Amino acid sequence: MAGARARPLPFDPVAEARGHWERAGWAEAAPGMAAVTSIMRAQQVLLARIEEVLRPHGLSFARYEVLMLLSFSRTGALPLARLGERLQVHPASVTNLVDRLTAAGLVSRVAHPSDRRATLAELTEAGRSLALAATADLNATVFAAPGLTPDGVQRLVEVLTELRRDAGDFTP
């Protein structure tokens, strides 16, 4: 899923797109287009950095997210449907993800105690320690220095929280 470009572009593609939008007569949509495009490109750049750090651990970002979600849960186990809701992942993709994590010995399937429709994904010891190691790596290489000032980080989170709330990511 990560992008493939190695070299930086010699100009800001977002600024260029905004200029095209304005010259095409779509000025009132240009700022929103620039915002959306900025998010898209920033996400690709960050995802590429993250996947690069996780690859030596044998994890993709999606698999890492599953491990972290389980490690923060009270019992280290969650129904597959909960994973899908939290991570914005299709049910069929959850099945596949848990299949792979199970094959890698990081997670095991456990019957739900009271609902025979449901299956729990439960973190193994190997899964828990791999999640810790990968997190230490990510914290050091990406999260501690995301390429912004502390003030910039705060403003970014504030604005994106507003956007996500309005877009229906969560209800306050």
Place this chain on the structure above:
Amino acid sequence: MAGARARPLPFDPVAEARGHWERAGWAEAAPGMAAVTSIMRAQQVLLARIEEVLRPHGLSFARYEVLMLLSFSRTGALPLARLGERLQVHPASVTNLVDRLTAAGLVSRVAHPSDRRATLAELTEAGRSLALAATADLNATVFAAPGLTPDGVQRLVEVLTELRRDAGDFTP
């Protein structure tokens, strides 16, 4: 590629993750983690909205981006390698994308006038008018109202431009 969740979560997943990070003793990485996670989730939400608007036009976001890039080029045609660089897409994916767009009659392959290694993707009339129609739709439904105040939009673009520059998306 779009996410699959229909209903909003009853809490902000980014704020929750930040709390987990702080309680785990990773306080210095917590703000960066929150920023990165915010971008990831915002991207998924926006991509889902965009793909929903584009689906009736028979386009994915990636295909739409190709059409727009061609429509803004001087001659309406670009070498495939240019498309890949600009859109952060793997060369093999560009081949696949252009195959599909060609099959849909939106683009045609043309020999490069001077470099016999290269192939140009050239917008057809159908491709140009579809790009215009899809853009009108996107402008009205997503870009004109991305879920932020005008001030928020501006701050977002500013901060993300800084992040992208530092992360190597472009060189000023």
Place this chain on the structure above:
DNA sequence: GGCCGATAGTCTGAAGTCAAAGTATTTCCG
């Protein structure tokens, strides 16, 4: 008790992506 709609998970097929290898062509440089 028994039916009906909702929910949980899986399976299948289509689409898209990436890495690696292969072919053709161009460019650099001795």
Place this chain on the structure above:
DNA sequence: CGGAAATACTTTGACTTCAGACTATCGGCC
């Protein structure tokens, strides 16, 4: 000039994702 390295694109195979269909189970309601 001529060969090595770089570049442009395609092909192949593995992996991931999604939509849609299917089975099993649960819960509410008559």
